[in-house]
Structure formats: structure tokens, C-alpha cells
Amino acid sequence: MVHTYHHPVLLQECIQWLNVQPDSVIVDATLGGGGHSEGLLTAQGLLRIIAFDADPDAVETARERLKPFGNRFTAICANFRSLATELEKLGVTSLQGLLLDLGVSSSQLDDPTKGFTYRREAPLLMKLGPSSVKSAHEVVNTMPEEELKQIFFQLGEEKNARRIARAILERRKEAPLMTTTQLADTVRKVIPERFAKKSLSRVFQAIRIYVNDELDSLKTVLRDAVTLLSPGGRLVVISYHSLEDRIVKEFFRFEAARQIENKYYPELAEPKEQRLRMLTRKPLTPSDNEIAENPRARSAKLRVAERV
Ligand SMILES: C[S@@+](CC[C@H](N)C(=O)[O-])C[C@H]1O[C@@H](n2cnc3c(N)ncnc32)[C@H](O)[C@@H]1O
Numbered sequence: 001m002v003h004t005y006h007h008p009v010l011l012q013e014c015i016q017w018l019n020v021q022p023d024s025v026i027v028d029a030t031l032g033g034g035g036h037s038e039g040l041l042t043a044q045g046l047l048r049i050i051a052f053d054a055d056p057d058a059v060e061t062a063r064e065r066l067k068p069f070g071n072r073f074t075a076i077c078a079n080f081r082s083l084a085t086e087l088e089k090l091g092v093t094s095l096q097g098l099l100l101d102l103g104v105s106s107s108q109l110d111d112p113t114k115g116f117t118y119r120r121e122a123p124l125l126m127k128l129g130p131s132s133v134k135s136a137h138e139v140v141n142t143m144p145e146e147e148l149k150q151i152f153f154q155l156g157e158e159k160n161a162r163r164i165a166r167a168i169l170e171r172r173k174e175a176p177l178m179t180t181t182q183l184a185d186t187v188r189k190v191i192p193e194r195f196a197k198k199s200l201s202r203v204f205q206a207i208r209i210y211v212n213d214e215l216d217s218l219k220t221v222l223r224d225a226v227t228l229l230s231p232g233g234r235l236v237v238i239s240y241h242s243l244e245d246r247i248v249k250e251f252f253r254f255e256a257a258r259q260i261e262n263k264y265y266p267e268l269a270e271p272k273e274q275r276l277r278m279l280t281r282k283p284l285t286p287s288d289n290e291i292a293e294n295p296r297a298r299s300a301k302l303r304v305a306e307r308v
Pocket of ligand 1: 007009029030033058078101102108128214
């Protein structure tokens with residue numbers, strides 16, 4: 001099979017901001033097609049990378065691609081929420097950098113077995129890998145209307161959440177929704193044509209985030225990363241939607257503060273340990289050129305913090 005790899009987003013920026021030194025160990029927590037790992041291993045000849053991906057297909061492809069780097073590259077098929085335990089098993093107790101390039105890759109979106117996008121007919125699964133316990137069809141076929149609405153509203157920021165949830169309940173009275181096309185057609189029935197694409201993206205995104213518990217995994221990996229980073233170690237995160245970016249921003253802000261604020265009683269603010277220094281006040285975004293070459297990069301936001 002000929003593989004077209006996912007195009008790594010903001011690659012040069014990641015290399016520059018991770019600022020990897022010889023003999024350091026860094027984690028690429030979202031290996032995907034291995035584009036960022038390859039760029040980093042090439043840029044710094046003595047670097048070692050431990051990479052994670054929840055998707056066994058991604059791990060297998062990237063392992064093959066990165067074979068030339070020998071034992072400088074190790075790939076683990078696991079959700080990055082278990083980063084700390086996986087690294088402990090390898091005897092790795094400190095890191096000099098961690099990269100997170102969140103979401104799914106173009107290879108996963110294009111894969112007709114995974115069902116991540118309404119643009120392709122596929123079974124309604126949306127599982128990143130075996131660590132995801134539910135499938136998308138279980139969610140849309142069994143969840144009460146109110147909960148579905150909450151998922152679309154909170155995880156997709158979809159204004160027509162109620163109307164879409166109701167349409168799904170009506171539709172599933174006839175027969176369960178088992179494919180991406182059946183779900184997309186159900187949404188299209190209640191959303192005007194000119195808004196349909198945006199609503200479809202938001203609904204699919206919401207279900208994917210829910211199925212894979214993506215926001216909780218992100219919170220866990222950020223917390224563990226700070227503990228594992230050695231002083232001067234960098235945390236580089238690329239996010240693709242505002243829910244993720246908000247978590248990253250708030251987390252960096254909290255860890256960069258020297259006290260816990262009390263909004264109404266400022267005199268009660270408590271001192272705390274500052275563990276991070278924010279290196280990007282505003283997130284970095286791809287250039288127009290990069291977006292023209294790789295439209296998927298358009299919503300990317302990169303934030304960097306350093307362990308103090
Ligand atoms: C945007 S892609 C990364 C692409 C990669 N940087 C490259 O250059 O090819 C995100 C990858 O992270 C993986 N992923 C997302 N959430 C994950 C999680 N919680 N644990 C492990 N892997 C995850 C996805 O399976 C996907 O392969």
C-alpha cells in the first residue's frame with residue numbers, strides 16, 4: 001500500500017521551540033504518521049524520542065518509517081493519559097521536552113474503517129484505538145436526548161444542539177444509525193444547507209471528543225508532563241479547537257502563577273510553587289503559505305511553556 005503521510009503542522013516551529021539538546025529524551029505524545037518525530041530526530045542527531053499513539057495503525061506505520069533511527073526511537077501504543085506509568089515501566093524518570101499535536105491525523109480522517117468524518121462513508125466508530133471503550137454508534141443510538149444535546153453544545157459548541165439531538169432520536173426510532181452518512185443525513189435534515197458543513201464538523205468533533213474522552217486525557221497528560229519535565233524542559237502543544245486551546249492556556253497560566261488568586265478577597269491569595277514559564281503569550285499560528293499547502297493547519301494554535 002502506498003502511504004501518503006499526514007503533513008506535520010508547524011514543524012520548524014516545533015523543532016525550534018522544543019530546543020532539543022544532544023542526549024536529551026523527549027516524548028512525542030501524538031506520534032501519528034511520525035512527521036514531527038522524524039523532523040526532530042533529523043534536526044538533532046543525538047536526540048532520543050519516546051512516542052505514543054493510541055492508534056495501533058499509526059504506531060505500526062510510524063515504526064516502519066522511523067526504523068532508520070534505530071534505538072533512538074521507541075514507539076508505544078497507548079493513550080497518552082497513561083504517559084507516567086508507561087515511562088515508569090521504561091525507567092524514564094525525567095524528560096527534556098514533550099510535544100502534543102492534538103486531534104486526529106489526515107490518514108485517520110481518510111481511513112474508511114474509522115468513521116471520523118462526515119466526508120466519507122464509514123461505520124460510525126470514531127475510536128482512536130482500543131483504549132476508547134465506546135463507539136460513536138453506541139453514543140448516538142443509546143444516549144438520552146438531553147445528554148446528546150449537551151455533548152453537541154459543550155464539546156462541539158453547536159448552537160442547534162437541541163434540534164440535532166431531537167432529529168437523531170426521531171431517526172433512531174426507525175432504525176439505528178450505523179454509518180457516518182446516516183448521521184450526516186440526519187443532521188442535514190434539520191440544518192439549512194449553507195450552515196450544514198459547519199454543523200456537521202461540530203457534531204462529528206463533539207462525538208469524537210466524547211468517545212475518546214479527549215479533554216480529560218489532555219488534562220491528565222499536561223499535569224503529568226509538568227512533573228516529569230526537568231528544569232528548562234519544554235512543553236509544546238498544538239491544538240485545533242478552542243476547547244483544547246482553553247485547557248492548555250488555563251493550565252499554563254495556573255502553573256506559571258506564583259500565587260493562587262482569590263477574586264473577591266485578594267488579600268487571601270495563597271503563595272504557590274511556580275512550575276512553568278510561558279514562552280508564548282499569544283499562540284503561534286501557521287503562515288499563509290503553510291495553510292495554502294496544508295489547509296488542515298488553518299486552525300492550529302501552538303503554545304510553549306518551560307519548566308522552571
Ligand atoms: C494530529 S495527529 C499527529 C500527527 C503527527 N504529529 C505527525 O506529524 O504525523 C494526532 C495523533 O495523536 C493521536 N492521539 C490523539 N489523542 C491521543 C491520546 N489521548 N493518546 C494517544 N494518542 C492520541 C491520534 O491517534 C493521532 O494519530
